[in-house]
Amino acid sequence: MNKLYLVSIGPGALDLITPRACEALRKCEIIIGHQLYLDLIQTLIPDKEQIASPWGKEIERVDLAINKVKEGHNVSLISSGDIGVYALGGLALERLGENNLEINYEIIPGITSANACASILGAPLSHDFLTLSLSDLLVPKETILERAEAAGKGGFVSVLYNVQSPKRQELVYQVMEKFRPHRSPQTPCGVVSNAFRPDEKSQILTFENLFSMQFDMLTTIILGNDATKIVRNRLVTQRGYSFKNETE
Amino acid sequence: MNKLYLVSIGPGALDLITPRACEALRKCEIIIGHQLYLDLIQTLIPDKEQIASPWGKEIERVDLAINKVKEGHNVSLISSGDIGVYALGGLALERLGENNLEINYEIIPGITSANACASILGAPLSHDFLTLSLSDLLVPKETILERAEAAGKGGFVSVLYNVQSPKRQELVYQVMEKFRPHRSPQTPCGVVSNAFRPDEKSQILTFENLFSMQFDMLTTIILGNDATKIVRNRLVTQRGYSFKNETE
Numbered sequence: 001m002n003k004l005y006l007v008s009i010g011p012g013a014l015d016l017i018t019p020r021a022c023e024a025l026r027k028c029e030i031i032i033g034h035q036l037y038l039d040l041i042q043t044l045i046p047d048k049e050q051i052a053s054p055w056g057k058e059i060e061r062v063d064l065a066i067n068k069v070k071e072g073h074n075v076s077l078i079s080s081g082d083i084g085v086y087a088l089g090g091l092a093l094e095r096l097g098e099n100n101l102e103i104n105y106e107i108i109p110g111i112t113s114a115n116a117c118a119s120i121l122g123a124p125l126s127h128d129f130l131t132l133s134l135s136d137l138l139v140p141k142e143t144i145l146e147r148a149e150a151a152g153k154g155g156f157v158s159v160l161y162n163v164q165s166p167k168r169q170e171l172v173y174q175v176m177e178k179f180r181p182h183r184s185p186q187t188p189c190g191v192v193s194n195a196f197r198p199d200e201k202s203q204i205l206t207f208e209n210l211f212s213m214q215f216d217m218l219t220t221i222i223l224g225n226d227a228t229k230i231v232r233n234r235l236v237t238q239r240g241y242s243f244k245n246e247t248e
Numbered sequence: 249m250n251k252l253y254l255v256s257i258g259p260g261a262l263d264l265i266t267p268r269a270c271e272a273l274r275k276c277e278i279i280i281g282h283q284l285y286l287d288l289i290q291t292l293i294p295d296k297e298q299i300a301s302p303w304g305k306e307i308e309r310v311d312l313a314i315n316k317v318k319e320g321h322n323v324s325l326i327s328s329g330d331i332g333v334y335a336l337g338g339l340a341l342e343r344l345g346e347n348n349l350e351i352n353y354e355i356i357p358g359i360t361s362a363n364a365c366a367s368i369l370g371a372p373l374s375h376d377f378l379t380l381s382l383s384d385l386l387v388p389k390e391t392i393l394e395r396a397e398a399a400g401k402g403g404f405v406s407v408l409y410n411v412q413s414p415k416r417q418e419l420v421y422q423v424m425e426k427f428r429p430h431r432s433p434q435t436p437c438g439v440v441s442n443a444f445r446p447d448e449k450s451q452i453l454t455f456e457n458l459f460s461m462q463f464d465m466l467t468t469i470i471l472g473n474d475a476t477k478i479v480r481n482r483l484v485t486q487r488g489y490s491f492k493n494e495t496e
Contacts, residue, residue, distance in 0.1 A: 015271065019263040084371045085363065094486070097479035109366070111359055118330075122341055125330075128381060132376050147403060150402025232344065
């Protein structure tokens, strides 16, 4: 029976794509995804039908994938990072459910952007952390700010996605203001763009420094907490081992 | 020059280990990790020196790995999931820093337990989420409860790690009580044990149901939020596409 594969391709480097994801791509006649994602895996799918779909056409992209399976094909719908995190995994399940379609599917997990960026910076996500998207296209701005406040108060190391777009310049600073009462200005933080891709850039700096920076939609910010420190130019969040060691 | 590889082996299935991780293992003469992790990748390292280390001996495990590199070996220190998440990545960087050691190292990210469990349940982490460890060995119980309160209030889908041990029976229920003011009793949630391992078990149930269950240290709980629903026996957190579609 034909199958819809919901395939996570990880941050972008070919050797960070799992064999299970590669095998799914191999089994399919049609690969559907944003052109940026198709480009990342081009060498894996030279002989496949490829259908690029623009940003913002998520429902159409999912429905197209489902329809191609109904027509008798094996289809991979791909996403960078993990297809279950800020991507199309959930929407695909919803569309299958709404249309009560008996289609075989499989979700293949991958390395999310949060983990990829963290590994470049050091180990800032060693303990409790959260991810917060700053895109207000699908979520009211008020909800984003409320979550930022809870995140700050809870002391979670926080990974900010979709931090700034040409149309949405101010929200990232407003979000970081919510953290201010709960973070020292010297709290170590990190900024990563294009993790594991040709234009990768990363920087470690203080919470305070972030307020004078410009970002873009491909930038991820990791805000440390009071257990985060800089160890030889790397960002590390302590889990308490040092403390434990001292008291043993 | 010799190198310390901090290697994430993902949830456990061999085809969810990245080629970059496999290549690191191949380059090393010595593989160090908990026996459970060594067992998971046994077929990849039959000819390697393997050093198993018990739980709770984290500093010793890291220092041993560093010393073996200093002695002239390439060494992999391995962890299931992502070595940067509730694992030894941060501690390794700290120990290198404390001893001011000029040792080459590389952190190889992997698929975390949160993402692995989510993919089994459906797509509960489609939007903002957090992870919270309930282990009180390294963190005061009060901090865990404060974070649970912030997590509940912020409406984050929440992944609970290390939920219950023989000695720590009550904390998981106390943590979930912190979510109660912010979650309907019918909120869909998921429970996964041994994701992608031979004894994998998973269950989708309501928030209310969780309070009458027993768990263990290998169980992960995913608490949905008000955008989480059940679609054909799968857990899905909506990102707002349906809403957007209706209003277009």
